[in-house]
Amino acid sequence: xxxxxxxxxxxxxxxxxLTNEQIHYLQRVLRLKPGDVFIAQDGQGEQWxxxxxxxxxxxxxxxxxxxxxxxxxxxxxxxxxKTGFDQVVRQATELGVTHIRPLLSERTxxxxxPKKLVRWxxxxxxxxxxxxxxxxxxxxxxxxFTQWIRGKSGGKSIQVGNYFCVAxxxxxxxxxxxxxxxxxxxxxxxxxxxxxxxxxxxxxxxDAIAHGYQATSLGSGILRATTASLTALxxxxxxxxxxx
Amino acid sequence: xxxxxxxxxxxxxxxxxLTNEQIHYLQRVLRLKPGDVFIAQDGQGEQWxxxxxxxxxxxxxxxxxxxxxxxxxxxxxxxxxKTGFDQVVRQATELGVTHIRPLLSERTxxxxxPKKLVRWxxxxxxxxxxxxxxxxxxxxxxxxFTQWIRGKSGGKSIQVGNYFCVAxxxxxxxxxxxxxxxxxxxxxxxxxxxxxxxxxxxxxxxDAIAHGYQATSLGSGILRATTASLTALxxxxxxxxxxx
Numbered sequence: 001x002x003x004x005x006x007x008x009x010x011x012x013x014x015x016x017x018l019t020n021e022q023i024h025y026l027q028r029v030l031r032l033k034p035g036d037v038f039i040a041q042d043g044q045g046e047q048w049x050x051x052x053x054x055x056x057x058x059x060x061x062x063x064x065x066x067x068x069x070x071x072x073x074x075x076x077x078x079x080x081x082k083t084g085f086d087q088v089v090r091q092a093t094e095l096g097v098t099h100i101r102p103l104l105s106e107r108t109x110x111x112x113x114p115k116k117l118v119r120w121x122x123x124x125x126x127x128x129x130x131x132x133x134x135x136x137x138x139x140x141x142x143x144x145f146t147q148w149i150r151g152k153s154g155g156k157s158i159q160v161g162n163y164f165c166v167a168x169x170x171x172x173x174x175x176x177x178x179x180x181x182x183x184x185x186x187x188x189x190x191x192x193x194x195x196x197x198x199x200x201x202x203x204x205x206x207d208a209i210a211h212g213y214q215a216t217s218l219g220s221g222i223l224r225a226t227t228a229s230l231t232a233l234x235x236x237x238x239x240x241x242x243x244x
Numbered sequence: 245x246x247x248x249x250x251x252x253x254x255x256x257x258x259x260x261x262l263t264n265e266q267i268h269y270l271q272r273v274l275r276l277k278p279g280d281v282f283i284a285q286d287g288q289g290e291q292w293x294x295x296x297x298x299x300x301x302x303x304x305x306x307x308x309x310x311x312x313x314x315x316x317x318x319x320x321x322x323x324x325x326k327t328g329f330d331q332v333v334r335q336a337t338e339l340g341v342t343h344i345r346p347l348l349s350e351r352t353x354x355x356x357x358p359k360k361l362v363r364w365x366x367x368x369x370x371x372x373x374x375x376x377x378x379x380x381x382x383x384x385x386x387x388x389f390t391q392w393i394r395g396k397s398g399g400k401s402i403q404v405g406n407y408f409c410v411a412x413x414x415x416x417x418x419x420x421x422x423x424x425x426x427x428x429x430x431x432x433x434x435x436x437x438x439x440x441x442x443x444x445x446x447x448x449x450x451d452a453i454a455h456g457y458q459a460t461s462l463g464s465g466i467l468r469a470t471t472a473s474l475t476a477l478x479x480x481x482x483x484x485x486x487x488x
Contacts, residue, residue, distance in 0.1 A: 087331070091471045131466040175482040219485040222375040227335045227474070234478035238419040241463040 001049075002030045002038045003129035005136060008046070016040055016050055016059040023057050037062065043128060043136030045070060068134040072244075073098050073189035074236060076229060079105035079196035080112060080142060084226040089120045093127035093137055095233040100124070102142040107198040112142055145204055152211040159212035161190045165232055167199050171217040174232055178239045186243040190236055194229045245293075246274045246282045247373035249380060252290070260284055260294055260303040267301050281306065287372060287380030289314060312378040317342050317433035318480060323349035323440035324356060324386060325469040332473045333364045337371035337381055339477040344368070346386040351442040356386055389448055396455040403456035405434045409476055411443050415461040418476055422483045430487040434480055438473045 004025060010017050018026070026032045034054045040061075041047040047065040076092050078085075080102050092100060100120070102112070120139050128136040161181060163174060174192070181188055193213065200208075209215060218231050248269060254261050262270070270276045278298045284305075285291040291309040320336050322329075324346050336344060344364070346356070364383050372380040396403075405425060407418060418436070425432055437457065444452075453459055462475050 091468075091474075094465065094467050094471045095475065096465055130468070133465065173482065173486050175486050219481060221338065221340055221377065221481070223338050224335075224374070227338045230335070230471075230474055231339070231478040231482070234475040235482050237463060237465070238417065238475070238479050242417050242419050 002026075002032065003047075003132065004030075004038065004040055005043045005125045005129060006040045008042045008044075011040075011048070011061065014061045015053075016048075016061060018057045018059060020057070026052065039065065041129070041134050043125065043134075045134050047134055071096055071098050071133070071135055072187050072240065073191075074233070074240075075099035075101065075189075075191040076233060077101045077103060077148070077191060077193040078229050079103045079108050079145065079194065079200075079225070080110045081197055081225040082109045084224075085110075085116075086120070086123055088226050088229045089123045089139065090127045091230050092233055093124045093133070094131045095230070095237045096133065097137050097233060098135065099138045099140070101140040101148070103145050103148055103193075104142055105145040105196050105204060106201045108196045117141055146207075149204075149207050149211055157212060158214050161188050162193075162213045163191070163216045163232075164193045164205070164208040164213035165195065165218055165228060166205055166215050167195070167218070167222060167228075169205070169215065169217070171215040174216040174218055175235050175239070177214065177216050178236050182239050182243050186240060192232045192236065194225060194232060197225050246270075246276065247291075247376065248274075248282065248284055249287045249369045249373060250284045252286045252288075255284075255292070255305065258305045259297075260292075260305060262301045262303060264301070270296060283309065285373070285378050287369065287378075289378050291378055315340055315342050315377070315379055316431050316484065317435075318477070318484075319343040319345065319433075319435040320473060320477060321345045321347060321392070321435060321437040322473050323347045323352050323389065323438065323444075323469070324354045325441055326353045328468075328470040329354075329360075330364070330367055332470050333367045333383065334371045335474050336477055337368045337377070338375045339474070339481045340377065341381050341477060342379065343382045343384070345384040345392070347389050347392055347437075348386055349389040349440050349448060350445045352440045361385055390451075393451050393455055402458050405432050406437075406457045407435070407460045407476075408437045408449070408452040408457035409439065409462055409472060410449055410459050411439070411462070411466065411472075413449070413459065413461070415459040418460040418462055419479050419483070421458065421460050422480050426483050426487050430484060436476045436480065438469065438476060441469050 032052050034052050037051050040050045045067045049062045050059045051062055052059050074097050076097050125136050276296050278296050281295050283291055284294045289311045293306045294303045295306055296303050318341050320341050369380050
């Protein structure tokens with residue numbers, strides 16, 4: 001069934017007050033007519049079976065649907081690639097990511113305009129509707145790598161579930177690391193950090209390890225930055241799925 | 245170092261006779277000048293360190309590079325999605341696929357023109373150059389699902405390493421299946437089959453199982469067809485990497 005994401009304040013008693021954009025989407029894109037049924041979600045797990053009415057911009061809530069289980073935290077921290085981040089946001093959402101944090105690292109070439117964040121949020125929302133997850137991932141404002149890492153508590157000890165993917169360096173594979181972690185505690189939050197084209201600088205790698213990140217490898221092959229993000233999330237989601 | 249793929253017949257003794265397209269690519273796209281060194285590969289594992297000469301269209305072979313190990317067979321059989329197959333070919337090549345077979349299934353909407361095959365082959369070649377694999381995957385001409393499955397030997401017994409991914413059906417996960425298989429024989433060839441938007445028809449699933457395919461799941465979430473292909477390959481490549 002077709003889905004749209006609404007703001008909870010749009011629900012007034014048993015009616016949904018739709019925005020012009022939502023009306024356009026339901027009628028012109030999804031081709032729904034008065035009387036047709038769809039699912040409205042708030043992106044935080046609430047979802048309602050709803051029906052378009054004859055009154056323009058108003059839908060009737062028919063029933064409250066079961067809340068899907070809240071997903072375990074899976075955060076993708078990715079240095080922005082030059083192109084292709086739209087695709088990363090879409091696919092990451094399908095793979096069940098709960099938080100996306102874009103970084104500007106030393107070798108990041110893109111300086112995104114503030115409009116990009118709005119665009120990524122819309123893409124994440126659409127992907128969440130399509131894949132019926134009921135939850136829309138949070139997307140943070142891009143920050144500099146140095147600023148981001150400074151916000152982390154330092155210390156030599158590895159922070160559980162924090163993985164920093166490096167290429168062309170001899171590090172343990174992400175798959176066995178995640179399997180060892182989740183076989184003990186399948187509900188453990190995971191954060192995975194992926195570099196830009198050209199990789200991390202040696203200083204960035206040192207800095208991440210000094211802040212408790214475990215350096216991990218996605219294999220001996222060379223992956224583009226966008227493929228690396230997807231590969232890491234596919235591995236983590238599959239292991240979690242196997243153990244939950 | 246920059247790479248291009250050449251036909252072995254372009255190598256005559258210690259010189260490479262380059263095509264106009266290759267000259268354009270080396271000089272205009274990769275910005276190489278006479279004297280600059282690059283790697284020429286034949287896409288089948290042979291690779292030569294080479295140097296552009298002053299003579300237009302000619303390069304000097306400096307040395308024969310070590311052949312990378314021949315990759316173990318990993319075949320992606322994918323019902324063509326409506327859009328996004330270019331991206332699948334690119335990312336599948338990065339993830340080490342050796343064969344790609346596009347299928348036209350019951351619910352496939354795309355009827356690709358013959359030009360598409362040439363385009364996919366060029367994308368695979370470029371991706372192989374970028375990720376320095378030395379091997380370019382074979383891409384087969386798209387065929388109908390029914391024609392393809394008829395070419396398989398039937399029989400009730402499961403063919404080892406043949407996985408048929410299904411959505412919304414209770415099947416064992418691809419990850420544990422591949423781990424069980426490869427932990428016994430890490431060099432085992434694998435073929436993984438992915439459906440189109442809208443999934444397989446019940447008849448197609450029955451047909452595949454009757455031809456020895458093991459039905460497997462990529463998880464409880466709903467993935468678009470393109471994301472499903474990459475998720476499957478990321479899982480298989482990571483397991484193989486872990487065990488080889």
